[in-house]
Amino acid sequence: MEAVVTVVTFRDIFQYEAEKKSRYSEDYRKLSAQIILDKQDMAGLGVKDSQNVLVKNDVGSIVVAVKTSEDDPHPGLAFMVNSPWSNQLVSDDVCTASIPGFKRISAQISPSGENVTQISELFQKMRGQGA
Amino acid sequence: MVVCTGCSLLCEDIELALATGAISQVKNLCRKGHGHFQALFTERTMPKIDGQEVSVDQAIKKAADILRNAKHPLLYGWSNSTLEAQRVGIDLARKLGATIDDTMSFCRGILMERVLTGKLPTCTLDDVRNFADTSIFWGSDPSNSHPRHLSRFAYYPRGEKRQKSYEEERTCIVVDVRKSATAKLCSNYFRVPPGGDADFIASVIAVLDGKIPKYGDKKRMIELGTILRKTEYGAISPGLGLVSSIQDRIELLETLVAKLNEITTFKVVPMVEHYNTRGFNQLLLNDTGYLNSVSFHSGQVTHGPENSVIAAAKGCDAALVIGSDPLSSLPFGTAKCLARVPLIAIDPRRSLTTDAAKVVIPSAMYGLEAGGSAIRMDGVKIEFEPIVKSDLLSDEQILKRLKEEI
Numbered sequence: 354m355e356a357v358v359t360v361v362t363f364r365d366i367f368q369y370e371a372e373k374k375s376r377y378s379e380d381y382r383k384l385s386a387q388i389i390l391d392k393q394d395m396a397g398l399g400v401k402d403s404q405n406v407l408v409k410n411d412v413g414s415i416v417v418a419v420k421t422s423e424d425d426p427h428p429g430l431a432f433m434v435n436s437p438w439s440n441q442l443v444s445d446d447v448c449t450a451s452i453p454g455f456k457r458i459s460a461q462i463s464p465s466g467e468n469v470t471q472i473s474e475l476f477q478k479m480r481g482q483g484a
Numbered sequence: 485m486v487v488c489t490g491c492s493l494l495c496e497d498i499e500l501a502l503a504t505g506a507i508s509q510v511k512n513l514c515r516k517g518h519g520h521f522q523a524l525f526t527e528r529t530m531p532k533i534d535g536q537e538v539s540v541d542q543a544i545k546k547a548a549d550i551l552r553n554a555k556h557p558l559l560y561g562w563s564n565s566t567l568e569a570q571r572v573g574i575d576l577a578r579k580l581g582a583t584i585d586d587t588m589s590f591c592r593g594i595l596m597e598r599v600l601t602g603k604l605p606t607c608t609l610d611d612v613r614n615f616a617d618t619s620i621f622w623g624s625d626p627s628n629s630h631p632r633h634l635s636r637f638a639y640y641p642r643g644e645k646r647q648k649s650y651e652e653e654r655t656c657i658v659v660d661v662r663k664s665a666t667a668k669l670c671s672n673y674f675r676v677p678p679g680g681d682a683d684f685i686a687s688v689i690a691v692l693d694g695k696i697p698k699y700g701d702k703k704r705m706i707e708l709g710t711i712l713r714k715t716e717y718g719a720i721s722p723g724l725g726l727v728s729s730i731q732d733r734i735e736l737l738e739t740l741v742a743k744l745n746e747i748t749t750f751k752v753v754p755m756v757e758h759y760n761t762r763g764f765n766q767l768l769l770n771d772t773g774y775l776n777s778v779s780f781h782s783g784q785v786t787h788g789p790e791n792s793v794i795a796a797a798k799g800c801d802a803a804l805v806i807g808s809d810p811l812s813s814l815p816f817g818t819a820k821c822l823a824r825v826p827l828i829a830i831d832p833r834r835s836l837t838t839d840a841a842k843v844v845i846p847s848a849m850y851g852l853e854a855g856g857s858a859i860r861m862d863g864v865k866i867e868f869e870p871i872v873k874s875d876l877l878s879d880e881q882i883l884k885r886l887k888e889e890i
Contacts, residue, residue: 361661366515366628373519413816424663437812445794445817453815456728457678479823
């Protein structure tokens with residue numbers, strides 16, 4: 354099962370606070386490596402709250418946990434807190450205004466049995482040491 | 485009283501007592517500010533070359549060698565440095581023939597340029613507190629990004645002309661893709677789909693012209709038009725959500741603001757994230773005529789998207805990053821480019837960028853361990869003193885040492 358969604362990133366004060374304690378902490382990872390999905394999309398994917406999903410596009414891929422949206426219905430639209438995880442999916446091919454697509458990332462989502470991506474794995478990828 | 489450098493509101497009313505390893509007492513600090521101050525005690529950097537601890541002198545000397553030998557150095561960051569440090573940084577860029585850029589070039593820079601050059605009318609946050617009866621947070625969520633914006637300025641305070649405040653005299657409007665924490669607080673929330681802001685602007689202009697809007701819930705859009713028409717003094721606080729939606733069509737916002745000002749008074753105060761982003765933009769604009777993305781290569785000042793960090797990272801052969809963590813905050817491709825060149829990181833705290841850096845130079849935390857001055861998001865200059873004694877060098881001192889070495 355796979356769904357195509359538009360991921361919009363946003364700021365979260367609790368994630369900011371966790372980062373200020375340690376960017377390498379479990380708290381920071383939990384608050385960053387999650388995707389907020391609409392209930393209809395979750396049903397279509399057959400996933401429940403806290404289950405892991407693979408989010409991928411032409412730029413990169415990550416495994417993150419699902420969080421059920423408490424907002425009004427927004428099928429096809431997903432939300433992630435801005436972080437090194439969401440930035441794995443953001444293209445550096447910018448438009449004329451030089452603004453990358455942090456707020457409109459097209460991605461495919463599917464259920465995953467893998468563990469949530471660790472920050473150390475993201476770091477290795479940046480340095481060309483990972484998959 | 486202490487000034488909080490946790491965001492660009494630069495709150496000046498913080499009362500704080502520090503004990504060993506923690507904040508012992510605090511008053512007026514928001515959650516974000518508390519995190520910022522608490523960071524004084526965690527994940528501090530040490531001077532390093534290739535991951536090995538060295539003296540600060542050795543780290544500075546090595547950094548100077550790297551920059552001196554680079555043909556296309558990039559100097560990036562600056563939003564978390566004081567005006568004094570930024571001045572030295574711009575001089576250093578000129579001396580090196582380097583490209584210099586900040587964190588605004590890939591987000592709200594296009595908007596800030598319109599404000600700093602007078603193309604969009606602006607005001608201070610004190611004006612907002614004293615006079616504004618309508619505040620619009622458009623693609624911004626101050627409850628998470630600038631937590632005291634609503635309580636100090638836009639919604640809750642009893643200003644000079646707004647003694648009855650949010651109970652009777654102030655209206656807060658949120659336009660956003662998602663129902664943010666701020667949207668939940670305000671009774672007037674308008675949801676737009678990603679990229680839908682241009683159509684929303686067109687509809688607002690239509691209702692202001694007395695026409696039927698083509699986009700959105702017609703009844704609600706007409707109600708919005710009524711609120712805007714009745715406004716005596718309005719303030720629009722646009723964030724990245726709006727800018728990234730309309731991209732290079734920023735003239736749409738200019739048209740709307742001009743239309744609103746035919747009817748009443750409306751000002752624009754961009755929601756700048758870091759505490760002295762606006763300071764850097766103002767300094768570089770005064771110096772070169774451009775607020776960011778400037779190259780001093782071959783002794784000439786050039787400006788353009790090719791000098792933005794996103795593009796310059798691809799062609800630079802060394803980078804100095806100050807007070808920023810681009811490996812966390814920039815697109816993966818840009819982070820990858822930066823991680824593969826000799827990187828110099830000047831930062832008080834550990835980050836992905838300091839972990840990837842060839843040279844790490846620890847710096848004092850501004851507002852806590854070092855003083856200086858900065859420009860608040862609305863253009864007001866704020867000065868601050870250190871509250872903790874520290875042997876660490878400030879950004880300004882490090883940059884001066886680098887300049888001397890080079």
